[in-house]
Each structure stands twice: as C-alpha cells, then as structure tokens.
Amino acid sequence: MENKIHIGLIREEKQPHDNRVAFTPRQCQWIMHHFPGTQIYVQPSPLRCFSDSEYEKAGITLQEDLSHCTFLLGIKEVPADKLIPGKTYLFFSHTKKKQPHNQHMLQTILEKKITLVDYECLVHPDGQRILGFGFFAGIVGAHNGLMAYGEKTRSFHFKRVHTCHDFQELISHYFGIKLPPIKIVITGSGRVAAGALEIMGLLGIKYIPPEEYLINTYSYPVYTQLKAGELYLRRDDKTYSRSDFHAHPEAYECRFLPYVTVSDVLMNGIYWDENIAPLFHANDLKKDNFRIRVIADITDDTNGSVPCNLGDSTIEDPVYGVTKDNMEQTAPYLPDTVDMMCVSNLPNELPRDASQYFGDQLMKYVFEALLQPDNEMIRNATITANGTLTGRFKYLEDYAKGDLT
Numbered sequence: 001m002e003n004k005i006h007i008g009l010i011r012e013e014k015q016p017h018d019n020r021v022a023f024t025p026r027q028c029q030w031i032m033h034h035f036p037g038t039q040i041y042v043q044p045s046p047l048r049c050f051s052d053s054e055y056e057k058a059g060i061t062l063q064e065d066l067s068h069c070t071f072l073l074g075i076k077e078v079p080a081d082k083l084i085p086g087k088t089y090l091f092f093s094h095t096k097k098k099q100p101h102n103q104h105m106l107q108t109i110l111e112k113k114i115t116l117v118d119y120e121c122l123v124h125p126d127g128q129r130i131l132g133f134g135f136f137a138g139i140v141g142a143h144n145g146l147m148a149y150g151e152k153t154r155s156f157h158f159k160r161v162h163t164c165h166d167f168q169e170l171i172s173h174y175f176g177i178k179l180p181p182i183k184i185v186i187t188g189s190g191r192v193a194a195g196a197l198e199i200m201g202l203l204g205i206k207y208i209p210p211e212e213y214l215i216n217t218y219s220y221p222v223y224t225q226l227k228a229g230e231l232y233l234r235r236d237d238k239t240y241s242r243s244d245f246h247a248h249p250e251a252y253e254c255r256f257l258p259y260v261t262v263s264d265v266l267m268n269g270i271y272w273d274e275n276i277a278p279l280f281h282a283n284d285l286k287k288d289n290f291r292i293r294v295i296a297d298i299t300d301d302t303n304g305s306v307p308c309n310l311g312d313s314t315i316e317d318p319v320y321g322v323t324k325d326n327m328e329q330t331a332p333y334l335p336d337t338v339d340m341m342c343v344s345n346l347p348n349e350l351p352r353d354a355s356q357y358f359g360d361q362l363m364k365y366v367f368e369a370l371l372q373p374d375n376e377m378i379r380n381a382t383i384t385a386n387g388t389l390t391g392r393f394k395y396l397e398d399y400a401k402g403d404l405t
C-alpha cells in the first residue's frame with residue numbers, strides 16, 4: 001500500500017465551474033485493477049458530472065486532502081492558490097501561447113516547484129494531438145445548429161442536450177423525428193467534423209458529394225462535407241497541398257462562397273487562424289442570394305472563419321441573431337437574420353460522455369507512459385519540471401518572469 005503511486009482527481013475550481021473529469025468511476029476501477037501499483041483518490045465535488053456517490057459506489061476513495069498524491073489530474077486551469085507545491089499536475093493550462101490570463105498561474109507553478117504536463121501538448125509521433133473534446137463539441141454543436149433551424153422555421157423541435165442524462169438519451173430523442181428538406185454544409189475533417197457527421201448519421205441525413213450538392217435540389221435533408229483541400233486553393237496555381245497550406249495559409253484563397261447560396265445551415269468545424277481566409281465576408285451577407293439561415297460555428301473564433309460570429313453565446317442562451325445589413329446582434333429566430341450558435345464549451349452539455357471519451361484516450365495512450373521514469377511523449381508535453389521551464393518551453397521565459405502583461 002505504502003509503495004503505491006497515488007493519483008488524485010482534483011475538483012474543478014475555475015469559474016465558471018467545469019463539470020468534466022479526467023476519469024469516470026468505471027475507468028478508475030479499471031486502472032486500479034490493471035495497474036495494481038496505483039491508487040486513485042477523488043476530491044469531492046458537488047458539480048462534477050459523476051457524483052461523489054458514484055465514485056464511492058465504485059470503491060474509489062473520496063478525499064479532500066490530496067497532498068499525499070504524486071499525480072494530480074484536472075481538466076481546466078487550476079487557481080494559483082489551490083496548487084499544491086512539488087506535485088505533478090496534468091490539465092489544459094492554456095499557457096503555451098503566453099495567454100495573459102494564465103501568466104500568474106504559471107508563475108505560481110514555477111514558484112511552487114510543480115511539474116506541469118499539458119494535455120494539449122501530448123501528441124502521437126506524427127504530431128496529431130492525443131487528447132481533445134472536439135468529437136463531443138461536434139455532436140452538441142450539430143444538434144444545437146439543427147435545433148436553432150427548427151425554432152427559426154417553426155418546423156420541428158429539439159430538446160436541449162444538457163437536459164439529457166447522456167448521449168444515449170439524446171439518441172432516443174431522435175427516434176421518429178422527420179426533418180424538412182434542408183441542405184447542410186459541414187466544414188472540416190477533424191474531431192469536431194466527425195462529431196457533426198455522427199449526428200447526420202443518427203438523423204438519417206444523406207451525404208451528397210460537394211459537386212452534386214452545389215447544383216441539385218433534394219426533397220429530403222442532405223449534407224455535404226468540405227475538407228481543407230476542397231475549401232482552400234493556392235491563389236497562383238489553384239493547387240492544394242496540406243503541408244504547404246499549413247506553412248503558407250496566406251497564399252491560399254477560400255472557395256466557400258458558392259455554398260452560401262445553396263445551403264440552409266452551416267456547421268463550421270474547420271481549424272482557423274488569422275492568416276487563413278474567412279469562409280465569406282461581411283458584404284456577402286447583404287446579397288440577396290445569401291441563403292444560410294443558421295450557422296453553428298463550432299470552431300468559434302470571434303470574427304474568425306465566420307465574420308458574423310460576434311462573440312460567444314452560452315449554454316443557457318446558445319443562439320443569437322445577426323442582421324444581414326450591418327451585422328448587429330439581435331434576439332434569435334427573427335425572420336430576416338442569420339442565427340448564430342457560438343458556444344465555446346459545447347462538450348459541457350454532454351459531460352459524462354465527453355469525460356468518458358477523454359478518459360479512454362488518456363488510459364490508452366498516456367497513462368502507462370506517465371508511470372515510466374522518463375518517457376519521450378510525456379517529456380515533450382512537460383512545460384515545467386520541478387519549477388523550471390523545460391527546454392522546448394524556454395521561450396516562455398519572459399512570460400514566466402512577468403515581463404509581459
């Protein structure tokens with residue numbers, strides 16, 4: 001018992017409170033069974049999507065004081081005053097881009113001689129991220145986009161995802177639902193897009209290749225999917241190469257415009273940064289042939305790939321309208337506005353499934369490596385080791401010293 005490695009699941013303390021967790025009760029059971037040298041403790045929380053009693057029933061010890069644990073696992077940033085000195089923490093720190101709001105936390109991490117492994121930096125050998133919540137963001141975002149279309153057109157009604165116990169209950173809600181003949185365009189090919197496609201499949205919405213989707217009309221609901229190679233072409237020679245696009249996104253033009261004239265709903269899941277062309281421009285909204293009535297901007301960058309994203313909406317109030325003439329925000333579901341669903345924490349509407357999916361990836365690809373004395377993947381995702389910035393994160397020095405504000 002004494003020789004066991006003690007692992008703590010911390011309570012989420014960041015405001016607004018997150019309801020997700022790194023391991024479900026069953027995953028904790030599985031880990032302790034398959035790694036008998038480990039013992040998991042859970043800090044009680046009234047807001048976690050799995051209740052304290054669910055952990056207790058699974059035989060997991062609830063304990064407020066986790067100071068005896070070697071590893072402490074959370075999801076979101078940990079408030080500086082809650083950080084326990086000398087521990088190894090795993091969570092999404094959002095520090096690697098020198099995010100100002102987390103500067104004080106990183107300084108405290110260094111002062112308290114903490115080792116920080118950032119989930120976002122854990123990657124497979126080909127550079128693909130191991131952990132993420134995008135799949136469930138895609139599920140919830142696609143559902144919310146359709147829900148908004150149903151409300152706007154008064155043609156069908158979807159219940160809210162967060163009122164469902166889990167994904168299974170959401171699926172049962174789809175039974176018998178008949179959608180009108182809408183055309184949906186989905187952008188992207190990552191986890192978010194995969195989640196949106198899952199909803200298309202569950203609702204029996206038919207896939208149409210982009211070239212047919214552009215010219216045909218249908219008497220039943222259809223969708224198409226545009227990956228980066230179909231959306232962006234080099235301005236000079238009209239070619240696309242993934243590596244070239246990632247290296248020189250500013251040399252590429254966006255080919256989305258024809259889709260605004262033939263689609264009712266846009267579900268946006270494509271990666272974006274300020275060097276990448278937007279899907280369309282503010283002026284395009286003013287044109288008579290702009291047909292899109294609802295945009296589920298799952299990628300969700302304010303004034304990003306979707307110029308009429310005027311800022312985040314919330315799970316409580318997920319949709320707002322935007323006037324086409326001057327892009328002013330309005331109440332949702334007015335006749336001549338575009339309705340925007342721009343929730344930034346979509347997986348929190350389905351936290352039990354999102355947590356389970358996350359924990360599965362963590363168990364499969366990370367857990368064993370974490371227990372090894374020196375593992376390359378873990379080392380590469382370690383931002384601080386015992387209170388010192390590691391080699392690949394030395395560029396954070398000025399941020400950590402407080403020279404930046």
Ligand SMILES: NC(=O)c1ccc[n+]([C@@H]2O[C@H](COP(=O)([O-])OP(=O)(O)OC[C@H]3O[C@@H](n4cnc5c(N)ncnc54)[C@H](O)[C@@H]3O)[C@@H](O)[C@H]2O)c1
Pocket residue numbers: 129132133134135137188189190191192193245246249269270271272297298299300343344345346347
């Ligand atoms: N609203 C929400 O709640 C929510 C939740 C999760 C993710 N997201 C956002 O959705 C978007 C897509 O997420 P995802 O989980 O599908 O991502 P992903 O990592 O699964 O896929 C991202 C795709 O973008 C491509 N990509 C990565 N870096 C790129 C670069 N520099 N230039 C061009 N393309 C690049 C990748 O090749 C991949 O195909 C992200 O912007 C993410 O922040 C939103």
